[in-house]
Amino acid sequence: ETGVTQSPTHLIKTRGQQVTLRCSSQSGHNTVSWYQQALGQGPQFIFQYYREEENGRGNFPPRFSGLQFPNYSSELNVNALELDDSALYLCASSSTRMEDTQYFGPGTRLTVL
Amino acid sequence: GESVGLHLPTLSVQEGDNSIINCAYSNSASDYFIWYKQESGKGPQFIIDIRSNMDKRQGQRVTVLLNKTVKHLSLQIAATQPGDSAVYFCAENIRPGGGADGLTFGKGTHLIIQP
Numbered sequence: 001e002t003g004v005t006q007s008p009t010h011l012i013k014t015r016g017q018q019v020t021l022r023c024s025s026q027s028g029h030n031t032v033s034w035y036q037q038a039l040g041q042g043p044q045f046i047f048q049y050y051r052e053e054e055n056g057r058g059n060f061p062p063r064f065s066g067l068q069f070p071n072y073s074s075e076l077n078v079n080a081l082e083l084d085d086s087a088l089y090l091c092a093s094s095s096t097r098m099e100d101t102q103y104f105g106p107g108t109r110l111t112v113l
Numbered sequence: 114g115e116s117v118g119l120h121l122p123t124l125s126v127q128e129g130d131n132s133i134i135n136c137a138y139s140n141s142a143s144d145y146f147i148w149y150k151q152e153s154g155k156g157p158q159f160i161i162d163i164r165s166n167m168d169k170r171q172g173q174r175v176t177v178l179l180n181k182t183v184k185h186l187s188l189q190i191a192a193t194q195p196g197d198s199a200v201y202f203c204a205e206n207i208r209p210g211g212g213a214d215g216l217t218f219g220k221g222t223h224l225i226i227q228p
Binding site: 002004033035040041042043044045046047048056058090092100101102103104105106107 | 149154162206215
């Protein structure tokens with residue numbers, strides 16, 4: 001186990017709704033990255049947070065937003081949910097912004113109906 | 114598009130044999146590569162990594178080889194066990210800490226262990 005935890009485990013929403021996913025990083029890690037993994041695909045980078053600020057972003061629209069808190073935990077918010085947002089959302093933490101190795105949590109399975 | 118890919122979607126091997134999973138990457142600026150193992154219903158698990166200034170790195174039962182000339186990465190698993198059944202992803206990072214790009218993953222290879 002990596003020590004990265006995510007909640008909830010599973011979530012079902014309907015199109016147009018909003019969702020908040022949560023992540024607690026591994027002890028001692030101050031950098032959190034979020035990924036979306038569609039069924040049968042590799043994870044796709046959404047964004048990364050370091051010291052409570054967005055440090056980088058992948059090719060995702062602005063309705064995907066996030067937060068990082070002083071204790072380094074993080075939230076991923078998705079507004080105006082679409083059917084294609086159905087996926088496994090993964091959180092990964094690393095010890096510093098300059099550390100390449102990222103350790104993943106178990107993920108949150110989001111289903112949009 | 115993706116800059117990291119895998120040659121085979123499924124690899125079937127006999128228990129006890131060695132497994133070799135291959136990965137091709139296209140971004141010559143990539144300086145760090147990681148192999149992850151993902152079991153059904155779980156998040157990716159770190160296996161081994163390698164930097165671009167190395168061509169081989171060994172771990173417990175695993176070896177990663179990097180050939181920068183042909184932009185090829187491979188994962189070798191010795192004496193494959195049933196617990197090795199999973200999807201294996203290679204990932205690359207073109208800058209320290211990920212930054213604007215994070216890790217770029219390929220589609221994955223499903224390793225099946227035959228008894």
